[in-house]
Amino acid sequence: MSADAVPAHLEKLRGRVAELVARRAADDPTAADPLRGLYVTPEAAHRLATAPSPVPGAPPQDDGHGPGDPLADLAERFGLSPLDLRILLAALAPDVDRRFEPLYGYLNDDVGRRRATVALALDLAGTGPHDASARARFHPRAPLRAGGLVVVEDEERPLPGRALRVPERVVSQLLGDDAVDPELTSHQVELVPAGAAEPAHPLAVRIAALATAAPLLVHLRERREGTAAGPVVDALSAAGLPVLCHRPAPRAGDDATAAVTALVREARLRRAALVVGPLPSEPGALVRSLATGDVPVVFFGSEAYDPGWAPDAGLLALEAPHDGVDPARAWHTELARHFPAYAPDFDLGEAVAPYRLSEPQIRRAARDAAGLAAFDGTAPTAAHLQLSARLQSAPLLDKHARRIRPEVGFDDLVLPGEPLGLLHELTLRARHRDKVLGEWRLRTGGGRGRGVIALFAGDSGTGKTLSAEVVAGELGLDLYVVDLSAVVDKYIGETEKNLERIFVEADRTDAVLLFDEADAVFGKRSEVKSSHDRYANLESAYLLQRLEAFDGIAVLTTNLRANIDDAFTRRLDLVVDFPFPDVEQRLMLWRTCLAGTPCAPDLEDEIALCAKEFELAGGAIRSAAVTAAYLAAGHGGPLSGADVRAGALREYRKMGRLAPGTSLPWQ
Structure with missing residues (x-):
């Protein structure tokens, strides 16, 4: 595209302006007006119109627009007629050559109006406002205005007197500047x-x-x-x-x-x-x-x-199909842009599998991971990738649930082999669901999603919430605990609306969703005996349908597994039962909770005795350990057996149980 084409066209236009000035000056009655300093005199206008052009090269001999001419290119892209081009050129002139400003002021009979008006542009084009087809070129749906090439100002004036302005983006394009508007x-x-x-x-x-x-x-x-x-x-x-x-x-x-x-x-x-x-x-x-x-x-x-x-x-x-590109390959490609010959020392596919990111999100996350790695002076690690990937997820769940950043792992769990194995299987399902349900096509129809849903059932304190945090940490995700008090509403239909907001945001966010005490909303349907029963069953039916379409990872916990509707159980991927710990597990729990405290020499024997005498679940043992630690900190010595026993007795009293070796008051 030639940058000299527009000035050359303007020089041709200046010739037409000179002819129009000559016709106006021939019968100008103000030529001898003593106040002519307030306006452009005919002589000054004639001199401006006929002065030699500062633009090098000869002006075109006609109105034709040859190859490389930006006006011709513009006419093709916007569907402009030859008349449109002449109007556009007349409107454009003051923005490119300031000598047109006083000329237009003279021709408009108003030195303050230095842009082409509709009447002036049509005069220069060889027609006038009397021509209906010419006036139609200024209709809001005509190419010049609909395409945003010309703005008609002064809407309160009659059409012939309205000023024309060309947006700066169009001026820049015609002069060879291709910057974004x-x-x-x-x-x-x-x-x-x-x-x-x-x-x-x-x-x-x-x-x-x-x-x-x-x-x-x-x-x-x-x-x-x-x-x-x-x-x-x-x-x-x-x-x-x-x-x-x-x-x-x-x-x-x-x-x-x-x-x-x-x-x-x-x-x-x-x-x-x-x-x-x-x-x-x-x-x-x-x-x-x-x-x-x-x-x-x-x-x-x-x-x-x-x-x-x-x-x-x-x-x-x-x-849009659900399947996208291979995440591991996309991550590796993007990381290699920042670290040539990047060869991770961990399983890249396993590290990024839980994240459902688009290619642009992967691109941004890989850039952020590379920045974090450069800050640490290392190659990108799994932790760098997972942190940057979490930042790409929408944080809108914070409005509906409480976020927990996992700080525990499988080493912090004390569980029998079967529930521990099921927790590992849960992380396996979360990582490989796209392959199994998508690539291998093992997902049935009916609009079912690719979610992974598990039920954790067991007595209070047996480790259900802690296990959900461990699963989230193993996957590199945040854990969001749904506050059921903010979900359940006494008004009909409001509970479903609140749950829908949570499910929608969870589908957009890479996180683990935890419904604690889930039997409050996932309870059994009952026989319809009143309108309340009918609407309660509608709520359960909605939840059944929504769980099937869910694409995220959800964990439901309950102390009363029998209260969960069988229809919900059928839609669960895993059911993990958390048993009450036996003596050996209670001993391991005591040791795990007190691993970081200074211990007295007799502590191990007292821990073993407390594990045998006090039947406490994991949550209660942790509370007892915290109490014992405070007692030790208070007397300034190491943690003693007496501190541990005092903490265990405190938990027994909280539960309303008799401590071993004590009798009832009336005995």
Whole structure:
């Protein structure tokens, strides 16, 4: 594109301006006006119009626009007629050559109006406001205005007297500056240049192939935000199309129309595709505005497509597949960009398997992991990867649940072999669910998700919540404990709404969801004897359906397994029973809890005796150990057997039980 073409066209325009000035000056009655300093005299206007051009090279001899001419390129992209081009050139002139300002002030009979008016632009084009077809070029839906190339100002004036302005982005484009419109920076628009990425998603590659052949309008429904939109951006870029990614505001503001006009203009100027989403709550106006017919647009979001958004747009509605790229391969590729010849000393696939990230999220997480590793002076470790991956998950669950950062592992558990083995199996299922349920197609139909759901059943204090924290820590995820007091509502239907918010956010977040005392909401359905029973059963039916569609990892805990509805049990992947600890396990629990405390020489014998005499669960033993530690800290010595026994007696009294060796008051 030639940068000298526009000044050359303007020099030709200046010749037409000179002719118009000469005609006006021939019968100018103000030539001898003593106040002519307030306006441009005919002589000054004639001199400005006929002065030699400072632009090197001869001006064009006609209005033709040859190859490499930015005006010709603009006419092709926006569907402009020859008259449109002459109007655009007249409006553009003061923004490129300041000598046009006083000339336009003279021709407008108003030295303060230094832009072309509608009447002046049409005069210079060889027609006038009397021509209906010429006036139609200024209609809001005409190419110049609809494309955002010309802005008609002074709406309160009659059409002939309204001023014309060319946006600075259009001026810059015509002069050879290809920078993104600054107006779009405040509207979350990102440019991905052509050839910036390699495609890997079959659906995305197909969309890109269709978009390069002809303008395409697609709505892509995602199960998880960004899982399909990112690959589409990569595929469009790899196919040779620049991509403008736009994230609309949740609610349209006053400047939404101007932003859409600027976005479409930028896409046409660059011959780019648009990827827009997630869509706002009422996207109809946005979809209709972007359905121009000459710009490829891909909308995405979690909501299903509504034909009422744009009934005549010919929009193609697609369901994004659940399967994406191989996470381990994508992570390794991105990490190798920062650490050439990267060879991890851990199982990369196992470390990143619990995270359901899109390619753009993996790209950002790998960059962050590389930064953390560089800060520590090492190659990226599993901890670096898992921390950066957790930061990519939406933190919105904090509004509905209490987050726990796991600080325990399997070494902190004291359990028999069977429940311990089931906990290991739970982590195995969480890591390999995409392979088993997706690649191997062992997921049944009916809209079932890929969630992993387990029930932990056992008496209070037997380690159910601690085990959920261990599972989350082993997977490198956060644990979110659902506060049932904030979920259950006395008003009909409100409990389901609260649970739906939690499930939706859990589907978007890589975390382990814990429903403590789950029998409060997952209890058995009852025989319908009143309206209350009917609505309680509706709540249970909703939960049954929602669990089947759940894609995350959830753990339900209960002290009363018999209270859980059998229909819920059938939908569970694992049921782990936590037995009450026997003497040997209680001894191990005492040792584990007191491992970090200074101990007196006789402590081991007293611990063994307490483990035999006091039938305490793991949670109670931990509380007794804490009490004993406080007693030791109070007297300033090491932890003694007397401190341990005092802590155990304290727990027995809290539970209302008689301590060994004591009798009832009346005995």
